[in-house]
Amino acid sequence: MVEARGEERPGGWLEERLPSVPRKPGVYLFRDSRGKVLYVGKAKDLRARLRSYAAAGDGRYHVRFLMERASKVETLVTNNETEALILENNLIKQYRPRYNIRLKDDKTYLSVKVTTKDEWPRILATRHIVRDGNTYLGPFASATGLRETLETIRKVFPLRTCSDAVFRNRSRPCLEYQIHRCLAPCVIDIDPAEYRAQLDGALKLLEGKTGELIESLKQAMLQASEEERFEDAARLRDRMAAVARIAEKQAVVSHGGGDRDVFGLCREGGIVEAQVLTVRGGKLVGHHGYHFEDYELPEEELLSSLVARFYEGERFVPDEVLLPRPIEGAAALADYLGGKRGRRVAVLVPKRGERRRLVEMAVENARQGLRERLDDSSQRERTLAEIGRRLGLASVPKRIECFDISHAGGEAVVASMVAFDEG
Template identity: 35%
Template sequence: MDLLQKIRTLPTSPGCYLYKNAEGEVIYVGKAKNLRSRVRSYFLQASQANAKTGSLMREAVDVEYITVDNEREALALENNLIKQRKPRFNILLRDDKTYPYIKLTMNDRYPKVFVTRRLRKDSSLYFGPYFPGNLAYRLVDLIHRSFLIPSCKVDLSRYHPRACLQYYIKRCLGPCVEGLTTPEVYKQTIRDVQLFLEGKPNELEQALTKRMAEAAENEQFELAARLRDQIVTVHQMNDKQRIATTDNEDADVFGFHYENDMLAVNLFHMRGGKIVDRRDFFWEELPESLSDTLNDESALEAAPRWEPDPLQSAPDISEEAPVTQHSGITELGGSFSPAAFFSALLKQLYLDQGYVPRSILVPVDFPDRALLAELLTERAGHKIELAAPQRGDKRSLVDLVCQNAKQSYDQRFRVLQPSIKAIQEALQEALTLEELPRRIECFDISHIQGAETVASMVVWEDGAMKKADYRKFQVKTVTGVDDFASMREVVQRRYKRLLEDNKPFPSLILIDGGLGQLHSAYAALEEIGVTLQPLASIAKREEIIYVHGQEDDPVVLDRRSPVLHLVQKIRDESHRFAVTYHRKRREMRDRDSELDAIPGVGPRTRQRLLEHFGSVRGIKQAGHDALTAVVNAATAEKIRRHFDGEPITRDIGVPIIS
């Protein structure tokens, strides 16, 4: 039975599915409300040439499934299977850092207290986790000194002939030697430690005070002094707790920064309203392990993607996509789906944890957020808030963590940034330039279906963008959608002017586009007699650099290469500048056309109105009296009638038929 036939036999119940390759290795694990429908959808996605889904389906030769009763069970099972099988098409948690707990071995004859990072079902009591990690060690040391619980690794299941040094310096009750203490006294001490770790200082203080008074009355002054010291310790810990505690509940806050197919995630642990610790996660090969289509919910595929901010990679204006920005996050189409990522990450982080904070804040929403919150609430025994705040203090906190994630990204992936001269030398070698590139001029075209076609030229010189030399162009001789002809016109106009003014040419002309734009730019230079000018282009998606004269051997740089980052930076700035100018031209066109439709409003009147009211909207909202401060009463009447939708009459009283 081939794979497609097997998929037709899958049940329609909830469960998990496991894709296997020819070697029998599990390469992907997913969950679904309807196993048959979800697994069958992979063939449709693969047929539509989705890169990552196509890669998965080319390797998959078999599929197994496990049915469960509901989605929550599928969520938990998926997490367990991913951690057991480690399939390479799933997002895998690379950071295995865990926070410590304090363990109280209640089943031993003489229980001990120590720090552990692993929870076991062994009838012991576990307290924590503690943030930062050294807090657990400090508390255990305090317990050893104050409550005299042994800190050694001596076997207490039997008695020994003599006690160690800790007993003689009064740091241990000495349960290892028969007669030094009694099981009843030791049991009471363990009860005190339990109250201390459970955060019940009042109950513990009352018990210690009562026993101290009894010891003093019985003239057991050493015991009374030890109990007094324990009361002082409880007081000190209680005071510190009151200082650190506010009305805020415990929370974990996430932020991320994604760039050049690399991802940095920061997790801030807040306890009692204070940031007590942070964790850093990094993924360097994320596209190989995560695709937004490799998820079991169709809604996830429509979730926002992330791209860098416009200074790094501006959206194509021709698509007219809506843009929503916060903390440098742009919700547009792209290869990275933060919704899919955080859906996978949070399951691995929290489903197996003994302690989950009451509030978890993430920078983006994802489809199974409510389901995961419900499952965590059920396991924790109290309500867990899993939120993606959009405004207010919580959003500000998420933005702060995103900023720190950006810093973590820079420290991890850009810490060895070479000097500008080293980058110039590397660029010269990569593009086989005759001289060191000191000045680069980059061009880009922007339009919407051929309307208001404009171009931009930005300049990089000696290590920095030189904004004083930026230029904007209106494309004059091209009608309709023709990026090649537009590029040819702009390049020719730019360098024909330099020739006429006898000014030097740049070290390199960079074109935003592929081979078509590159050849168009060279044709423009050839027409004005320039044939030896270094010329290159960079294709947007593939990030391949084509050098004129070497088109058959394009330059493919490592995605972490500082040279590639420099070229991308210049290209992206050119794109941003072109998009900004294009939007301005559109606004001017729309503004001019509306005011030009009013009889009696010419260019000078229009300019005075816009300078006075600031915008067409301001003119629309202005009353007759306000308008007469700029124009005469008759023109003010025509303007008001135009915006009120009433017919406009000439001075002779004849309505104007438009």
């Protein structure tokens, strides 16, 4: 552990200790004088990274602000950058440091659970992603969009929707079978390959791969009509139309297809807006927006932390992650994500072409989000100024406290206070 000795210049204490810091990959923890962890970071070369903090006197505010608060640093050496990334994630979860970014808990977003552990899987919406051997997709940015897609799946793919208890206790199929919305594996001896094909179709729809799906429904419809199974052909036509309605709502952004997550950032001082566009099968199927205030660390560190935090837990990892700027440890990040996905993942900073266009789209969305947020805060300032004017105050009210007291004939007195800070 390296400790501050009270020098005036922030970072001076750290500079003295640099020779004893290893030139190896690892993780560093800045602590305040009471030992509280303020910030956890990772580096390919710990000494080089800490040197940049020690040089806080060069006027870079983002480093200086942390050095003014930190009085100790601990380093933990790892075998490689990928291990450093995993350790950094774990330490951030453990300490929840004030100056590391935290993303909104994904429990608030809807995901899809496919009960692949069951012999006859079903598909349902959930807010809880757990390691239970089933398959999870998402989280999805729009709950309404997801519910619409699940409703279409119910109409198009005859999969079971009943609970395990109902499934086990059926002696004859339910209404779902009568209206052609379930193959009724509860009692009918159906071909598992046929059920699997229906499930694969539903997954394609969830992944936004509607082009492939429409094509296979079309082929099945043509075959049914050639074989004069006109009722089946009509049903397939209706299913195709339902899928096409979902497809219309998904903009094609990448004609080469492919699954990509595209990161965009926009920053003004300590206020940062981030956007992650999710592209599945070449279609833009969702986006996630994140907002951070009082974030003063370099943009490269922010981006690197954002990507690592974004893929924590059970989130789907695509083939490509597109970034607006290079980050240290991109190869380690690709390695880490590849480990989660089970196959190679590319982390790219595209310079031109379709991928670059996607990154620019993500950055533009982030810029727009930031603009709206700043407009919001200037609107708030105008409202506060107006309140100050109407109440004849000498200055704009930064904090407003409202009190009320009630009682029943002098008994059971209850008081409450509501406070507004900066509007």
